Every structure is written in structure tokens, then in C-alpha cells.
Amino acid sequence: MPGLQIDNLHVRAGEQEILRGVDLSVAPGEIHALMGPNGSGKSTLANAIMGHPNFEVTEGHISLDEREITEIDPDERSRAGLFMAFQYPVAVPGVSVTRYLRTVLNAHREGRGEEAISLKDFRRDAESAMELCEVPREFSQRYLNDGFSGGEKKRMEILQLALMRPRIAILDETDSGLDIDALRVVANGVNSVAGPSMGLLIITHYQRILHIVRPDFVHVLYKGRIVKEGGPELVDQLEAKGYGWITDELAAA
Numbered sequence: 221m222p223g224l225q226i227d228n229l230h231v232r233a234g235e236q237e238i239l240r241g242v243d244l245s246v247a248p249g250e251i252h253a254l255m256g257p258n259g260s261g262k263s264t265l266a267n268a269i270m271g272h273p274n275f276e277v278t279e280g281h282i283s284l285d286e287r288e289i290t291e292i293d294p295d296e297r298s299r300a301g302l303f304m305a306f307q308y309p310v311a312v313p314g315v316s317v318t319r320y321l322r323t324v325l326n327a328h329r330e331g332r333g334e335e336a337i338s339l340k341d342f343r344r345d346a347e348s349a350m351e352l353c354e355v356p357r358e359f360s361q362r363y364l365n366d367g368f369s370g371g372e373k374k375r376m377e378i379l380q381l382a383l384m385r386p387r388i389a390i391l392d393e394t395d396s397g398l399d400i401d402a403l404r405v406v407a408n409g410v411n412s413v414a415g416p417s418m419g420l421l422i423i424t425h426y427q428r429i430l431h432i433v434r435p436d437f438v439h440v441l442y443k444g445r446i447v448k449e450g451g452p453e454l455v456d457q458l459e460a461k462g463y464g465w466i467t468d469e470l471a472a473a
């Protein structure tokens with residue numbers, strides 16, 4: 221199956237097994253939401269998909285477009301078309317936003333066997349992406365995430381997403397800490413880059429973003445396992461009732 225496929229994934233961090241058999245598929249063109257209480261393993265899953273070295277896959281498989289990627293390094297995953305916006309983005313002092321974006325973009329193009337983008341084309345694409353994400357022009361000369369406010373960092377991530385057009389994008393709490401206008405900008409940005417050739421996995425605690433970016437599928441992670449799946453109606457149920465009823469269902473089963 222094209223897209224992202226996760227089979228029976230078990231992941232350990234330190235001494236602890238955090239994911240205990242996760243199955244999840246995200247096909248191009250689909251929008252999936254991953255929800256679940258604090259500490260259930262959502263960021264761990266995202267990090268394991270990206271190949272973060274702190275997380276060890278002890279069992280199971282991850283594949284992208286039918287290519288097994290469980291063991292390959294993060295750079296190569298990114299060039300293969302995986303993109304992740306982090307819950308806590310890091311600052312890169314000394315590297316300007318435009319230089320960073322152009323370097324990453326060219327690494328991706330190289331990965332696809334394409335030529336480096338010309339400066340002229342890059343400027344044009346970057347400008348339209350910046351307009352789309354409502355990122356102020358002067359940001360391009362600043363150092364990446366250095367002194368950016370929380371909301372500005374999130375917009376930067378959507379800007380990257382708009383430029384990279386990955387195969388699968390994972391957004392880990394891209395909506396956290398955003399005021400209502402910034403949330404709308406970010407969510408509209410996500411909607412305008414989403415399309416038939418990109419799959420999206422949105423990790424969030426809130427229905428706000430999911431009312432603008434409508435998910436096709438919703439998964440609930442609890443103690444390292446997906447315990448409930450459904451359509452967008454599940455988001456409203458969770459918002460209204462919390463997670464207690466799901467754990468009650470589990471206990472009764």
C-alpha cells in the first residue's frame with residue numbers, strides 16, 4: 221500500500237516499553253488525527269517514525285511507499301518524503317530561515333534525483349509560501365526559531381511544509397499555544413498544502429484545529445496501544461466526554 225504503514229510497532233525509550241504494538245496506515249490524500257491522554261505515547265510514535273535515536277524499535281515495521289524504513293537514518297527518511305513538525309521545535313542560531321529552507325529543500329530534491337532549485341525559483345516559491353502562512357517578510361533574514369515566539373515557530377513549520385510538499389507529514393501539537401487567529405492561519409495553511417499526494421497525521425489534544433482541518437480517521441492511543449478508532453465524530457465525543465469512557469470500555473471488555 222502506498223503511504224505510511226506501521227505494523228505491530230513496539231518502541232522502547234530507556235528501560236521502558238512505551239509503544240506496545242501499534243498498527244496504523246496513512247495513505248496519500250488521507251488526514252488522520254492521533255489523540256490520547258498525556259504520556260500515552262503519541263510523540264514517541266512520531267519520533268519513532270522519524271527515526272529519533274532515543275527510541276528503539278524492538279518489534280514491528282515501518283514502511284513508506286512499500287519501502288521498509290524501520291532501520292534507516294532520519295535524514296534518509298526525510299529525503300524519502302517524511303516530514304515532521306515537532307512539539308518543541310529547536311532553534312538554529314547562525315542559520316537564516318531562507319538558507320535553512322533552501323538547504324533542506326535541495327536535499328529533498330537531490331533525494332528524488334532532481335536538480336537543485338535556482339535562486340529565482342526558490343525566491344518565488346518561498347514568497348508564495350510565506351504569504352500563504354502569513355509569515356512576515358523580515359523573518360526570512362532571521363535565524364531559524366531563534367527568539368521566535370511559540371506561534372511564530374508553528375507558522376515556520378507550516379511554511380516548511382508548504383515548501384517541502386512531503387509524502388507524509390506528521391504534525392505533533394502544531395496547534396498548541398496558538399491564539400485563535402494564529403490557529404486559523406496554521407490550519408488554513410495545512411488545508412491548502414494537503415492534497416491527493418500527501419498524507420497527514422495530526423497529533424492534537426483539541427478539536428479546534430480538527431474543525432478546520434477535518435480528519436478522515438481518528439485514532440486514540442492509550443498506554444502505548446491504539447484502543448479506539450473512528451471518524452470525525454470521535455473528536456466531538458472525546459471533547460465532550462474525555463477519555464474515561466474509552467478506558468471503561470476497555471476494562472469491561
Ligand SMILES: Nc1ncnc2c1ncn2[C@@H]1O[C@H](COP(=O)(O)OP(=O)(O)OP(=O)(O)O)[C@@H](O)[C@H]1O
Pocket residue numbers: 233234235236238256257258259260261262263264265274
Ligand atoms: N527518552 C525517554 N526516556 C524515557 N521515557 C520516555 C522518553 N521519552 C518519552 N518517555 C516516556 O514515554 C511516555 C510517553 O511519552 P510521549 O511523549 O510519547 O507522550 P505523549 O502522548 O506525546 O504525551 P503529551 O500529550 O503530553 O505530549 C511518557 O511516560 C514519557 O515519560
Ligand SMILES: [Mg+2]
Pocket residue numbers: 262263264307392
Ligand atoms: Mg507529545
